[in-house]
Amino acid sequence: MDIVNKDEIEKKGFIDLDVDKSIDIVEEIKLMRQQKNAVILAHFYQESEVQDIADFVGDSLGLAQQAAATKADIILFAGVHFMAETAKILAPQKKVLIPDLQAGCSLADSCPPDEFAEFKKKYPGHTVISYVNTSAEIKALTDIVCTSTNALQIVQSLPETEKIIFAPDRNLGNYIRSMTGREMVIWDGACHVHEEFSLERMLELKKENPDAQIIAHPECEKHILIVADHIGSTTSLLNYTIRDKGKKYIVATESGILHQMRKANPEKIFIPAPPKDSTCACNDCKYMKLISLKKIYNTLKYELPEITLEQDLMDQARGSITRMLEISDRLHL
Ligand code: 13P
Numbered sequence: 446m447d448i449v450n451k452d453e454i455e456k457k458g459f460i461d462l463d464v465d466k467s468i469d470i471v472e473e474i475k476l477m478r479q480q481k482n483a484v485i486l487a488h489f490y491q492e493s494e495v496q497d498i499a500d501f502v503g504d505s506l507g508l509a510q511q512a513a514a515t516k517a518d519i520i521l522f523a524g525v526h527f528m529a530e531t532a533k534i535l536a537p538q539k540k541v542l543i544p545d546l547q548a549g550c551s552l553a554d555s556c557p558p559d560e561f562a563e564f565k566k567k568y569p570g571h572t573v574i575s576y577v578n579t580s581a582e583i584k585a586l587t588d589i590v591c592t593s594t595n596a597l598q599i600v601q602s603l604p605e606t607e608k609i610i611f612a613p614d615r616n617l618g619n620y621i622r623s624m625t626g627r628e629m630v631i632w633d634g635a636c637h638v639h640e641e642f643s644l645e646r647m648l649e650l651k652k653e654n655p656d657a658q659i660i661a662h663p664e665c666e667k668h669i670l671i672v673a674d675h676i677g678s679t680t681s682l683l684n685y686t687i688r689d690k691g692k693k694y695i696v697a698t699e700s701g702i703l704h705q706m707r708k709a710n711p712e713k714i715f716i717p718a719p720p721k722d723s724t725c726a727c728n729d730c731k732y733m734k735l736i737s738l739k740k741i742y743n744t745l746k747y748e749l750p751e752i753t754l755e756q757d758l759m760d761q762a763r764g765s766i767t768r769m770l771e772i773s774d775r776l777h778l
Pocket residue numbers: 503504505506578592593594636664677678679680
C-alpha cells in the first residue's frame with residue numbers, strides 16, 4: 446500500500462493519489478465497502494456518479510437519521526463537513542470519513558461561534574433553534590437543531606409564548622416566521638448558492654415555458670419564494686415532482702437534486718433555475734462538488750481523512766441534535 450502522509454492530507458484536505466486506470470473504480474469501492482463494513486451516505490447535491498454508488502441518498506435530516514441508526518463500523522460521508530460532523534456526534538464510536546475536509550458550507554461559515562455566543566447573550570430567555578448547517582460549536586450553543594424538512598414543525602412544537610432565536614439562515618428564518626407568525630430573532634447568515642438565483646432570468650424562463658412550475662428551497666431569497674409554486678427541502682421538492690401532475694419544473698436549488706428528479710420522473714422536464722451570473726447555466730455548490738469517486742476510493746482504502754472532535758464538544762452538541770430527531774420521529778418526518 447502507498448504511504449499516505451497525514452500532514453499533507455490535513456493541508457490539502459484529501460488524499461492526492463492517482464487511482465490505477467486499469468481498475469473498475471465503482472466495483473472496487475463496492476468491494477472495500479463490503480470488506481470494511483462501511484456505509485456510504487450521500488447528499489442530493491452530490492455528483493450523479495457519487496449518488497449512484499451510495500447506500501443512501503437523502504437530505505440532511507434523512508442522512509442524520511441514517512447515521513444515528515446504522516450498524517456499519519465506518520460511515521463514509523459524501524457531503525459537506527457539518528453533515529459528517531453531525532454523523533460523528535450521533536455515532537461517536539464509529540469511524541466517520543469525509544473524502545475532502547475542504548468540503549465546507551458558506552452558510553455554516555456565516556455564523557462564527559464566538560460572535561454567535563455574544564449575540565445569544567443579548568437575548569436571555571430565548572430558545573435557540575439552529576439549522577443543521579452549522580459547526581459543532583454552534584450546535585453546542587443550540588437548544589434544538591432543525592433542517593429544512595422539519596424547521597416549521599419544530600418552531601410550531603414550542604409554546605406560543607416561547608421567545609426564539611433562529612440561526613443561521615436569514616431566508617429560512619424569514620420564511621418560517623412568515624408561515625408561523627412567530628416572533629423570532631434571526632441571525633443574518635445565508636448560503637452563497639441559494640442567494641445566486643436571478644428573479645429576472647427566472648421570470649424570462651417562465652415566459653418561455655409557461656407550463657413550467659417553479660419549485661424552490663427555503664434558503665432562496667424572498668423574491669424567489671414569492672413566485673414559487675412549491676417551497677420545501679430537497680426531499681420535499683423531489684416528492685412534489687413525483688406526486689404532482691405537471692410535466693415541467695424550474696428548480697431553484699442546487700443542481701445535484703435534478704439527478705434524482707430525472708430518475709424518478711424520466712418523462713418530465715427539469716430546468717435548473719438561472720443564477721445572476723449569466724455565463725453559467727446552473728448553481729452548483731462548490732463544496733458539495735469537491736467529492737469525487739476517486740476521493741471516495743482513496744478515502745475508503747486508507748480510511749482518511751477522518752472526522753475527529755473533542756469528546757466534550759460532542760457531548761455538548763448532541764442534545765440539540767437528538768431533540769430534533771425525537772421531535773421528527775414523533776411527527777413521522
Ligand atoms: P436539505 O435539508 O434540503 O438537505 O438542504 C441542505 C442544504 O445544504 C441546503 O443547501
